[in-house]
Amino acid sequence: MTCNETKNLLNAYVDGELDSAGSIGVEAHVQACPSCLADVENLHALASSIQNGMLRYEAPRQLKRNVHAAIRTANPETRSTSWNWRWAAAFATALVILLVVWGLNRQQANSSEEALLVNDIVSSHVRSMMANHITDVASSDSHTVKPWFGGKLDYSPPAKDLTAQGFRLIGGRLDYLENRPVAALVYQRSQHFINLFVWPSGDTRIKPEDQLARQGYNIIHWTKSGMTYWLVSELNLAELNECARLLQE
Amino acid sequence: MDQNELTAFDAAVLPHLNAAYNLARWLTRDDQDAQDVVQEACLRAFKYWKSFSGRDCRSWLLAIVRNTYYSWLRQRSVQPALTEDGEIDEVDDAVPNPENVLLQNADRQLLKAALEDLPAEFREAIVLREMEGLSYKEIADIASVPIGTIMSRLARARKRLQIYLTNAGVRKSS
Numbered sequence: 001m002t003c004n005e006t007k008n009l010l011n012a013y014v015d016g017e018l019d020s021a022g023s024i025g026v027e028a029h030v031q032a033c034p035s036c037l038a039d040v041e042n043l044h045a046l047a048s049s050i051q052n053g054m055l056r057y058e059a060p061r062q063l064k065r066n067v068h069a070a071i072r073t074a075n076p077e078t079r080s081t082s083w084n085w086r087w088a089a090a091f092a093t094a095l096v097i098l099l100v101v102w103g104l105n106r107q108q109a110n111s112s113e114e115a116l117l118v119n120d121i122v123s124s125h126v127r128s129m130m131a132n133h134i135t136d137v138a139s140s141d142s143h144t145v146k147p148w149f150g151g152k153l154d155y156s157p158p159a160k161d162l163t164a165q166g167f168r169l170i171g172g173r174l175d176y177l178e179n180r181p182v183a184a185l186v187y188q189r190s191q192h193f194i195n196l197f198v199w200p201s202g203d204t205r206i207k208p209e210d211q212l213a214r215q216g217y218n219i220i221h222w223t224k225s226g227m228t229y230w231l232v233s234e235l236n237l238a239e240l241n242e243c244a245r246l247l248q249e
Numbered sequence: 250m251d252q253n254e255l256t257a258f259d260a261a262v263l264p265h266l267n268a269a270y271n272l273a274r275w276l277t278r279d280d281q282d283a284q285d286v287v288q289e290a291c292l293r294a295f296k297y298w299k300s301f302s303g304r305d306c307r308s309w310l311l312a313i314v315r316n317t318y319y320s321w322l323r324q325r326s327v328q329p330a331l332t333e334d335g336e337i338d339e340v341d342d343a344v345p346n347p348e349n350v351l352l353q354n355a356d357r358q359l360l361k362a363a364l365e366d367l368p369a370e371f372r373e374a375i376v377l378r379e380m381e382g383l384s385y386k387e388i389a390d391i392a393s394v395p396i397g398t399i400m401s402r403l404a405r406a407r408k409r410l411q412i413y414l415t416n417a418g419v420r421k422s423s
Contacts, residue, residue, distance in 0.1 A: 011404040015378065017385050046407055046414075050379040053360050059270035063284055064263060067291045071255065074292055 001029045006036050014043040117178060122214045124175050125195045125232045128184065134193060135171030135186050145172040149183050157183035157198040157227075160247055167194065167243050187243065194233040194243060201228035209244065211237065220244045258298050262291065265307040268381055269314045275376045276318045278365050290317040308383070312391040315373060363413040371406035374399055 006029045012018050013026040030036045128134045137148040142159040149157055152174055161169045166189060173184040175197065182199040201223055210221040218240045220231040231244050269290060274283035290313045294301075301309060364372060370392070377383045377391065385403075389396045 008404075011407060012385070012400050015385070015403070017400070042411060043407060046410060047379055049360055050364070050375065053357050055357065055361060055364070056267075056380045057271045057274040057283075059266045059287070060280070060284065063270060063287060064266060066284065067263075067266070067288055068259075070288050070292055071258075071295050075295065 001025045003029070003033060003036060006030065006033070007039065010036065010039050010043060014040060014047065118212060118214055118219060120177050121195075121197060121219065121230050121232055122217050124177065124184070124197070125217060126215075128173065128175075128186070128195060129193060134173065136173045138171040140169050140171075142169060145169065145185070148172055149174075153181060153183055155183075155200050155227075157185065158247075159185055162187065162243070162246050165242075165246050167246065189233075189235055189239060189243070192233055192235040194231065194235060194240070196247065197230040197232070198227055200226055202226075211241075213237075222248065224248065254298065255295075258295055261306050262294055262298075262310055265310050266291075268307055269310050271380060272311055272314050272373065272376055273318060275364065275372055276315070276369055277321075282321075286318050286321050287314060289321065290314040293317060305387070307381075308387050308391055311377065311381070312393075315391055318369075359414065359417055363410050363417070366413060367406055367409055371402050371409065374402040375406050375410075378403060 006026055009018060009022060009026050013023060018026065030040055137145055139145050139148075140161065140163060142161045145159040146156065149159075149172060157172075159169065159172060163169065167187045168189075170186050170188050170193075173186060175182050175184040177197060177199070180199060182197050185196040185198065187194040187196065208222070212219040212221070217232055217234055218237045220229075220240055222229050222244070229244075229247070231240060231247070233240050233243075235243070266287070269287050270283055273286040273290070274280065277283045277286055290310070293316075294310055294313050297313075364375065367375065373392065374388055377388045378385075383391075385396045385399045389399045392399065
């Protein structure tokens with residue numbers, strides 16, 4: 001490689017833009033040529049002076065803001081859509097708040113409705129014993145009790161005889177809960193009476209059992225096959241649970 | 250164009266605002282002009298954002314900045330000092346080899362003056378090469394010229410810088 005050929009390639013060599021063959025050629029010449037070597041050193045020095053000279057300008061702070069403003073001014077749709085977005089976001093937020101409040105209210109309403117119902121159930125149970133009017137139809141035979149409800153209700157409550165398991169069916173009664181006539185089935189365990197209130201509920205899901213205690217009475221509640229069941233008695237919870245289990249079988 | 254597009258544009262383009270401003274600042278040699286050019290360039294960039302294929306965003310933006318600068322110049326009917334590209338200046342002994350020491354310690358102001366004294370095509374090549382670290386290929390793409398032209402411009406630009414600095418050094422020492 002001649003000196004002139006080399007000098008034409010020195011910039012590309014210093015910039016690392018030569019292929020390996022060219023690079024090796026230049027290197028070989030530079031090692032033997034003080035003039036070219038000086039050129040290479042000067043090019044390196046110049047490059048590092050510029051690179052290290054803190055000559056790179058930083059964009060002023062307000063430039064970014066101005067760029068944004070310019071884009072928005074020139075493209076009004078970005079502004080209007082951004083406003084639409086903001087409105088949509090505000091609307092969505094309001095909607096979420098509304099739903100949450102509504103949901104909470106509903107939950108509260110539900111739970112207060114349920115509390116009222118539990119009170120009614122306990123009252124019904126207590127009344128049935130106080131008024132000595134525990135059964136309308138006294139029979140331990142489910143085949144007697146079940147048809148008895150036939151003309152009085154628009155549904156047929158199960159009347160399971162659990163005498164063999166220690167819960168004697170003693171009869172049935174018409175009661176009134178949740179603004180409707182409901183079936184009350186009465187079981188006896190030694191000296192204790194158990195009221196089972198049954199009526200259809202809109203809910204077809206099987207709900208897990210719910211156990212409550214009110215005024216010394218135990219209450220077990222479940223929903224099965226579209227019917228809601230409330231079992232209430234002064235009987236201890238263990239025995240009442242057994243009763244509930246047998247009824248659910 | 251909607252808010253999402255503007256957000257995507259921001260995320261891709263704004264990180265290169267410094268590079269854009271630096272190039273514009275060296276081309277215009279004035280802060281306010283540089284800001285105007287960058288602002289205009291960003292407007293153009295946003296306009297073409299949909300058709301931007303997603304390759305190197307910095308090079309794309311720098312090319313727009315460069316084009317904006319040249320049309321800005323035309324609008325102001327100021328003709329840039331154009332230089333004809335060609336062979337590298339004859340290298341002969343008439344050009345003294347400057348001292349390394351001088352260059353390494355080159356006063357920032359002197360270096361700045363030397364760079365600003367270069368024709369725009371040379372200046373942009375040096376800025377993109379030394380300050381943005383771009384390859385010949387990238388610079389060639391931005392300037393829409395062959396790689397060989399960039400190689401030639403860089404060589405001539407450096408020769409001019411060396412002469413400028415050497416002369417200044419000679420003036421200083423005398």
